[in-house]
Amino acid sequence: MLKKNTLLKLLYGLILASFTILQLNGQVAPSDKNATKEAKWLFENMYRLMDKGYLVGHQDDLAYGVHWKYEKGRSDVKDVTGDYPGLYGWELGNLELGREKNLDDVPFDKMRSYIQGAYAKGGVVTISWHANNPLTGKNAWDPAPGSVAAILPGGEKHDLYKTYLNRVAAFMHSLKGKKGEPIPLLWRPFHEHTGGWFWWGVKSCSDDEYKKLFRFSADYLRNEKGLHQLLIGYNTGSEFTDEATFLRRYPGDAYVDFISFDTYQHSKENIDSTFINIVDSRLRVLCDIAGKRHKIPAVGEIGFNQIPYEHWFTRVLAPVFKKHRFSYVLFWRNAGYKPYSQETEFFLPYKNHSSAADFYEFFKKPETLFEEEVIKAKLYQ
Template sequence: MTSTQNVIFIYLVNFIINVNPNPVDNGATIETKQLLSILRSFSKDTHRFLFGQHKATMTGCEGGHSPYSIHKRNNHTSWTFTEGQVNIHSEDKLCDIKDLTGEYPSVIGFDLGDLSSRSLAIQKYLIKRAANRGLIVTVSWHMRNPLNGGSPWTTDDHSHTNLSHTVRRLLDGGDNHLKFKQVLNQAADFFLSLHDAKGNLIPVLFRPFHEMDGNWFWWGTGNRVQNTPDDYKRLFRLIVHHMRDIRKVHNLLYVYSPSKTNDKENYLQFYPGDSSVDVLGYDYYFKAPFSPAITDFQSRIAHIADLAKSKGKSAAISEIGITSSGLQKHHRFWTDHVLTQILSLKNASISYIMAWMNQCGAHSDVVRVPYRGHEASSEFLKFYHHAATIFGSEMKRISIVPQIVG
């Protein structure tokens, strides 16, 4: 540790110790409260934030080799961690970010998906390894429609099922309420199975049913499903109640993350209330060529950070990137359009930001974060080396704080 890093570490530890966590779950584990303290500390720091990527150790675009599942295309070898590797206790050595920077991201995302035993076995294995490295784990949920098992994306659901008011039908009194509770129980079982090397439950940032203000998911609005903001609020509260109060899952922090709102009033349109949310998130994607303008991104960050501060919550950019393979042309995206803009807002503090996963396979490449050898890799290294960005190696030190009693 250099002298500069040592000063930063001491500053962060003192900062975190003096943050009083107050999660929406009064029975939250000590480790979960500790995680919230870390997030709250960064939500008060305008100079530093955690950087993460979804499925960073589960799939990537370069360096693939056995026993990973691999595809060779366009002079690079993509890879996917397999269930077979779980069975042989394989090292999860591959990670595009680590291969480029030498460090894992400080936050790693996973997804419950369809709750298949194969997928959950892989993710449970990788979550435990991430937690043992001191990394922060976040879990989203692209749930299949409980009404018919159809796709999370309404445009991909070609069944003849009447999907009208899907969310309302999952709530208490709805004709699919019991089926939905069974699905929630599967998720609860998964969360309760996550233990670190010391036997403690691993704290998880749980981000269910994100981007609800868009029309692409069955839990969204403005589509044939005809959900309402009130339906969504009740759904989110139901999830928190079931996990926290019925199943006694006390290792979750709850993240709320819309994607289209442009002011505080719109942001709160689907908000389930302060008693159900720990982190105010936002999913933001630039389009290539850049649209909307950078000022739009800045104003939305400012709104969320200000709201979080007023509510005593943490603020996060729960997804961020550029669409249409924009990174191929805009090599300085992560420095010019993300880092510089976050730091330009003097009074806006963000606890973490997360890129979506790199998706490279036999037929297509979608690169969200550069891998080693990618055209944008040298520019991303500038993002990595900046004092504001926190990657995995610092997490073990940041996480070493006195246990929080109560």
Template sequence: MKKFLLSVLLVNFILVSCSKDEDFLEDPETNSEPPVAEQSDVRFLPSEANSYMVDPSATPETVALFYNLKALSYNNYIVGQQDALSSFYQNNSGMSDMKKLTGSDPGLLGSDFMFITDDENNEQPNNWFYQQEQLIKSKTIEAYDKGMVNIFCWHLREPFEGEVFYTSEMTATQKQNAFKSILPGGENHEYYKQKLQKVASFAKSLTGSDGNAIPIIFRPFHEFDMDFFWWGAAYSTPEEFKELWRFTVEYLRDDLSVTNMLYTFSPDNSYTTKTAYLERYPGDAYVDVVGMDNYGDVAAQNGSLIARANQKLKVVSDLAEERNKIAAFTETGYFVSASGTELASDFYSNNLYKVLTDQDINLGFMMFWQNYSDSYTVPVPGAKGADDFMLFTKKEKTILLNDMPDVYDLPQDNT
């Protein structure tokens, strides 16, 4: 099973090394000055930001990131992509695919703890998983040094055999017991703690060229409202899910002294109301970012589900405002392949932009999923949708790295 899985992962997730890009290309149609959010938009002062965070003792750069993402959300959203610096359409490595097209890297880099915490990662130089860990680390540092934001998901393998994370590849017994087994007191709870220790060790090892700890946004148990992952809602009660979330945060923060993390709650798109969204919410003391993953509602190229997708993001945006959190569209995209995938001529500049902005939504960031060798969510020059994606990047609220302020510098309180 694992040998088959690795063959798939090698195609879809393998990370390759590349050198740093040249200086950013100038585009006369982009903003010449980075956006600045008025502090009056935010309901708390910069000096008060840490009191609204999961970790009030977080590093200064992590506090700055929290405040600046919140402040930016009132006028802009940062555009990111999973594995943007290491996964490329048609394996055309080098600069990010987004930079190939627009002249700018994305403002946010998505990564995964999957290989880092794999059972077969023995931390030896000749070990394939450890080599992937080192490549992920180098890309995280590179992104931070460029001024990008780093966010990590975690495709954690089930704890019985440590091979898969999709329930379609698990036995009935594994599906029904995997999540419960890692709860405090469960048979695999110590195993789960060991995985968190690895996450903590990696996070604490991240240092930028400025000598500071690199902040990362961590979104465990993503898309938990669905049933295709073993941490999905079908396999635990809401109270069990909340218990494990709180344990995860407390163990990383209090026992393992991780001080450079923001924590993100990101279901898929099954909800339509605040009540449904909050069914498994562990509490404001355990969440910094509220988000949503949504592929299904953006897939219809006639735009028929755009209003529905926008309404779900409106729920997220409203909750973030009420609770002094950051709102985000944590995963989305429409996969285009050379085999003739239909793509609306205005998918990015109209359909997706409406999802992100209608009803005065305020988002700190949105993230496209990664480009693969045979398909893409972000087009490259000459690919279908390239011109429309350029129009999307020039929209009023859209910002890439070239247009970002320093998100790691906490502004002074306005008096």
């Protein structure tokens, strides 16, 4: 016979589970009313998984590392921890031009294979798009005024922009699971728009133009191209300080599933209090907004190039992350040596790097979720 305390615990668990189900079946749902069942499951399960911790992701993790490129099954994260990231970031820049490789020299055929493999195991995929400027023909870092106005309906480059979207849509449609189902994607377009370095940023378009661009792009991909596997993110830089400034260019709840911001440590201080305060305060604002609007909060990009402080993960990031309930953090890519700039770039340690042991301690923390834990969470069912 069950003891009274055991019965009470079981009853409480059932009530809590029922409440969670009611909540998830109500206000907590993807913004796309026609989202695929896999996208719905992913959204709901990522929302629920925040109670356990946050996914740790890495950009281009399977394609290359500091001293290698395109070695099957290899990953700098796996070399250091024995496990893969829980989330994989990929970039579509140059796809809109019809090229075979993205702006970081990753072939789109290989990228498709990496995405399908990650999904088959239960991992999560997020995609960014540093699209070339349709007005000037230059790259994404060409903040020419009028660029966004030119591609909105009625603009001189509107048809060209739709061609860009058609190529993106074709690639996304090609991402299928083993049963032919569309792979859910965390789509992070027009990010860091609160800065002035991109053609969609604050120096190149008004807030209203940005909102129109965001809405048109989402509507076109969903309704014209039939992409209902997308969970769409509104991703700023770290320039905001409160709810009002974060939401200044927000396109509306009907277009957004997750909200995030990008930030990097640039100073060479080991314990940079300014950077820590930025991460802490921005996460606080983000998580508050997410709670009110039933969105998924995340850190869209983060890093400290070459990780000069060997305890950066456990003494800088881990303490501030532990204070907040958010879904994932994406560390930027391990590009290695870049001949054009003659510098080595990496944002996660590789094997035998001075910060590798610290990252392994970060990996062991119960709140950091890597691939094995993500697989157990069964996010797509």
